């Protein structure tokens with residue numbers, strides 16, 4: 054079996070290529086988008102010539118598993134290798150060429166120049182070209198960024214370099230720069246190895262795709278695990294450590310720390326060099342522009358995955374979501390388009406999940422920050438239900454946030470954080486968003502229930518019910534941000550014991566069971582914003598108050614949401 058390219062044959066094919074009945078598709082990039090496209094293309098067309106060019110040593114490897122390979126949770130390199138050129142040849146008759154860099158496209162001739170690692174370069178003719186070149190980790194141009202011991206994590210060789218460095222230098226300290234999902238996963242896995250981790254993030258929260266109060270429990274969990282999380286901190290330089298051992302990481306405030314290694318996880322930029330040099334249209338941030346068929350500005354060239362910008366399914370605006378799901382779906386879709394099927398990409402909505410330090414954080418759709426920036430009218434509710442009924446052992450709280458269009462109830466986004474059952478709820482809402490569903494659909498959703506799995510009113514139903522009550526005018530919703538510290542406006546209906554333990558620094562307190570007897574203490578001439586632990590008792594209080602002529606509204610999510618919005622270090626001083 055000839056797995057190696059034969060430049061003579063390829064050049065012969067170049068001259069003869071397009072007179073043959075067999076169509077040749079060349080795919081650049083053999084991992085998420087590229088490998089999906091190749092396999093689907095073969096399923097669609099038994100007679101196509103399919104060539105995959107991959108500059109790295111592996112095809113179809115599990116880059117999402119790399120953080121867990123660092124710690125040994127995924128034990129062996131082979132566990133990350135989902136396929137091989139030999140498998141692609143045997144099962145699909147696909148010609149996968151690893152170690153082959155696609156270096157230039159001649160659009161007029163419809164050829165691509167290929168550079169094998171050590172052999173002579175050659176040209177390949179294509180009838181269709183698919184670009185799935187992925188993304189590059191961003192390496193900010195800081196002084197010392199190229200020093201040994203400063204890594205990024207994108208490929209299996211990257212993972213091996215980090216593992217070897219840790220072993221060779223008996224690393225005990227690490228700095229991880231970037232508090233996104235890769236930074237968190239790397240920090241957790243280094244921590245798992247017993248390494249003392251400093252996690253540095255420029256913003257004032259981890260996981261910037263999620264609203265700050267929803268990411269707060271993750272920050273708390275990171276710190277509780279003993280990781281030194283430094284928010285609002287800018288790395289400014291790297292220097293060799295004393296006596297040539299390790300590194301010194303400098304910060305913008307002038308401070309420095311010693312470490313044994315640094316992992317940069319500050320985001321990715323699209324790998325667009327081929328596309329740019331070929332004059333394909335690019336978006337404002339350098340992503341390859343494509344239409345709904347993933348066709349670039351050249352009708353013979355398609356592009357998928359981290360390198361492209363596509364439409365946001367909710368706003369219709371151009372956006373980029375560098376995640377494996379979109380890359381795989383787009384690769385599959387392009388294979389259908391090339392096979393002549395009518396397909397169109399639905400757009401992305403940014404559904405994502407990150408598990409670290411015992412918590413799961415997941416989201417779908419737009420966050421509140423984006424909705425505000427885009428001036429999309431929206432409403433917000435929170436809930437803190439259990440993942441399953443409280444009477445079955447092991448119930449855990451899931452904190453949920455639902456964002457919806459205040460005019461028609463269409464669901465715009467959701468976020469959740471907790472220990473169990475988080476991703477299931479976000480997946481349900483992700484599908485609801487894709488189907489254009491409203492909060493009334495979430496209220497009515499018929500979901501799995503048995504005591505160990507959920508509740509007869511599932512957390513998805515719960516957020517839907519709160520929002521549907523608000524939409525129908527049964528439950529006016531107040532915003533924590535609007536309430537300010539107006540002591541007179543807030544009514545806390547929790548028990549005395551709860552209030553003694555966790556006091557709101559403002560507002561009045563009447564336990565719900567005393568409310569009917571103490572109504573005379575409440576103002577009739579101004580709004581009352583009612584709060585309890587998570588919202589349920591406040592809802593009952595509001596029903597009571599409104600029927601008795603008071604202007605009561607809900608502070609959604611109760612004290613739990615307040616405590617996420619106001620982490621201890623930012624709380625107003627107690628009077």
Ligand code: FAD
Nearest residue numbers: 082084085086107108117155186187358359375376377380
């Ligand atoms: P890739 O899968 O990166 O494939 C691109 C390939 O193209 C690369 O192998 C590259 O070598 C090759 N290539 C580039 N240029 C050329 C060229 N000129 N010639 C030949 N070959 C070329 N996503 C999730 O949804 N969930 C996760 O949990 C998750 N975890 C991740 C963890 C890590 C550490 C990383 C790095 C990524 C993670 N991702 C995750 C993101 C996900 O891996 C990417 O979104 C996805 O792989 C993108 O697919 P792609 O085909 O666009 O690019």
